[in-house]
Amino acid sequence: xxxxxxxxxxxxxxxxxxxxxxxxxxxxxxxxxxxxxxxxxxxxxxxxxxxxxxxxxxxxxxxxxxxxxxxxxxxxxxxxxxxxxxxxxxxxxxxxxxxxxxxxxxxxxxxxxxxxxxxxxxxxxxxxxxxxxxxxxxxxxxxxxxxxxxxxxxxxxxxxxxxxxxxxxxxxxxxxxxxxxxxxxxxxxxxxxxxxxxxxxxxxxxxxxxxxxxxxxxxxxxxxxxxxxxxxxxxxxxxxxxxxxxxxxxxxxxxxxxxxxxxxxxxxxxxxxxxxxxxxxxxxxxxxxxxxxxxxxxxxxxxx
Amino acid sequence: xxxxxxxxxxxxxxxxxxxxxxxxxxxxxxxxxxxxxxxxxxxxxxxxxxxxxxxxxxxxxxxxxxxxxxxxxxxxxxxxxxxxxxxxxxxxxxxxxxxxxxxxxxxxxxxxxxxxxxxxxxxxxxxxxxxxxxxxxxxxxxxxxxxxxxxxxxxxxxxxxxxxxxxxxxxxxxxxxxxxxxxxxxxxxxxxxxxxxxxxxxxxxxxxxxxxxxxxxxxxxxxxxxxxxxxxxxxxxxxxxxxxxxxxxxxxxxxxxxxxxxxxxxxxxxxxx
Numbered sequence: 001x002x003x004x005x006x007x008x009x010x011x012x013x014x015x016x017x018x019x020x021x022x023x024x025x026x027x028x029x030x031x032x033x034x035x036x037x038x039x040x041x042x043x044x045x046x047x048x049x050x051x052x053x054x055x056x057x058x059x060x061x062x063x064x065x066x067x068x069x070x071x072x073x074x075x076x077x078x079x080x081x082x083x084x085x086x087x088x089x090x091x092x093x094x095x096x097x098x099x100x101x102x103x104x105x106x107x108x109x110x111x112x113x114x115x116x117x118x119x120x121x122x123x124x125x126x127x128x129x130x131x132x133x134x135x136x137x138x139x140x141x142x143x144x145x146x147x148x149x150x151x152x153x154x155x156x157x158x159x160x161x162x163x164x165x166x167x168x169x170x171x172x173x174x175x176x177x178x179x180x181x182x183x184x185x186x187x188x189x190x191x192x193x194x195x196x197x198x199x200x201x202x203x204x205x206x207x208x209x210x211x212x213x214x215x216x217x218x219x220x221x222x223x224x225x226x227x228x229x230x231x232x233x234x235x236x237x238x239x240x241x242x243x244x245x246x247x248x249x250x251x252x253x254x255x256x257x258x259x260x261x262x263x264x265x266x267x268x269x270x271x272x273x274x275x276x277x278x279x280x281x282x283x284x285x286x287x288x289x290x291x292x293x294x295x296x297x298x299x300x301x302x303x304x
Numbered sequence: 305x306x307x308x309x310x311x312x313x314x315x316x317x318x319x320x321x322x323x324x325x326x327x328x329x330x331x332x333x334x335x336x337x338x339x340x341x342x343x344x345x346x347x348x349x350x351x352x353x354x355x356x357x358x359x360x361x362x363x364x365x366x367x368x369x370x371x372x373x374x375x376x377x378x379x380x381x382x383x384x385x386x387x388x389x390x391x392x393x394x395x396x397x398x399x400x401x402x403x404x405x406x407x408x409x410x411x412x413x414x415x416x417x418x419x420x421x422x423x424x425x426x427x428x429x430x431x432x433x434x435x436x437x438x439x440x441x442x443x444x445x446x447x448x449x450x451x452x453x454x455x456x457x458x459x460x461x462x463x464x465x466x467x468x469x470x471x472x473x474x475x476x477x478x479x480x481x482x483x484x485x486x487x488x489x490x491x492x493x494x495x496x497x498x499x500x501x502x503x504x505x506x507x508x509x510x511x512x513x514x515x516x517x518x519x520x521x522x523x524x525x526x527x528x529x530x531x532x533x534x535x536x537x538x539x540x541x542x543x544x545x546x547x548x549x550x551x552x553x554x555x556x557x558x559x560x561x562x563x564x565x566x567x568x569x570x571x572x573x574x575x576x577x
Contacts, residue, residue: 034423034426036423036428036429037420037423037424040419040420040423040429041420041423044409044412044416044420048409048411048412051411117424118384119379119384120384120400120402121384121400121421121424121425122382122383122384122398122400123424298386301384301385301386302317302318302385302388303318303320
């Protein structure tokens with residue numbers, strides 16, 4: 001009678017606890033090590049979406065281009081600002097906003113949509129989040145083509161000092177500071193990961209969250225200075241004593257995230273407080289996400 | 305050292321109906337005092353108090369009725385479910401072949417699917433590129449690998465999945481039922497490869513309903529019943545208990561010979577080989 005593996009009762013339980021920060025960090029680290037996997041899957045997602053269309057991913061660029069053009073023209077007329085500076089402003093703002101909204105709305109859905117993979121292949125759950133954020137980055141890169149075109153057309157209006165609206169501060173114009181957009185965007189992407197980890201886990205448990213987020217996100221769009229300029233807030237009140245109105249923008253975290261990427265791309269100065277707020281959210285948000293990941297990481301496969 | 309250890313592990317699934325899954329219910333529930341939010345969620349105990357210790361070289365068959373917890377156990381062993389109570393420790397690279405429809409994208413080519421599955425199982429792109437020829441030869445799919453997966457038959461999908469897992473040298477191989485969809489000729493081929501794989505320091509857990517397949521691959525067995533391990537021991541004894549008759553009794557001499565048993569040892573002997 002052979003029995004190489006029987007019920008010879010195993011000794012003491014191992015010291016590895018399922019709910020520990022070690023496991024939570026390991027999840028994120030392993031997911032990062034799997035970058036070849038989510039990198040491949042992210043590309044696959046884009047190719048997949050346009051598999052049988054003739055011009056393929058160019059549709060991403062075209063739809064962004066038409067939207068930016070229409071919004072830029074409309075709002076520059078509404079706010080009586082110059083198209084040459086306002087159209088690039090709206091375009092860049094909208095490209096960044098698209099990235100944010102993509103990460104947030106798809107982030108709430110990230111585990112629910114990957115139910116099959118989660119239940120059938122063992123992998124760190126952060127892999128699905130990174131795949132989604134990577135896909136959004138690729139979308140953004142497609143949209144940057146629009147930025148390039150707009151920049152080429154309006155370069156002469158942006159390469160010297162200018163202001164967007166009458167009451168807006170004077171901006172120095174395009175220079176090497178454009179490179180600041182890179183660290184700005186990296187920070188934005190890093191934040192996108194924790195946001196979708198957090199919302200993803202919560203939404204998997206409470207299925208009311210995705211519709212709530214989807215309906216509020218539109219409101220956030222109108223509250224954020226994207227199709228309007230933050231300087232407008234002080235203009236409508238006629239100057240100095242209207243500072244409290246600036247809080248409409250300042251209290252909106254999305255504004256700061258948009259600003260650290262948008263301002264360098266347009267040759268605006270980035271006020272240091274935007275960096276501070278974004279940095280604070282990065283640290284605080286990741287801490288919160290790690291706590292959630294520690295407590296509920298193992299539950300996700302049960303909930304989906 | 306490859307091993308799977310499970311201590312008193314239970315797997316309970318909370319069943320959220322539409323109402324209890326909403327925040328509203330949870331918030332309102334708090335008002336009434338100690339009506340626990342979790343306590344009101346019905347729970348299905350899929351696995352109950354499982355203790356197992358599987359070591360290198362184990363070749364375990366998994367038997368039991370539908371709904372006995374075989375698939376859930378396989379997922380526990382894969383590390384997909386972490387036990388709600390108790391502990392589990394899995395040492396080694398796990399390669400599961402569960403539901404063949406999942407983890408494969410029907411719209412992309414077989415080649416791409418090989419790539420993705422391999423990456424999921426911890427391989428790098430380069431490593432997978434090296435193996436593609438081998439997989440295409442083994443699966444005999446040839447030019448079909450360029451076709452989208454939706455054009456594949458079930459058997460062809462099984463071939464693909466088996467081709468991937470057997471090419472990447474997994475340390476722990478977990479196979480659910482459904483592999484039976486391939487034809488006999490391919491099964492014979494896969495059998496050699498799987499056996500070879502298990503020989504090279506591996507661990508196999510195989511859920512299957514066919515005695516012949518089990519006898520071919522496994523030497524021990526676990527009988528699952530209502531989420532518990534009802535019996536764990538030598539394959540022949542477990543099958544005898546489970547089916548109520550000795551599996552060798554109803555096999556033709558041909559089958560026995562193919563499995564490598566001579567009828568005399570079976571008739572005279574007890575206990576497998």
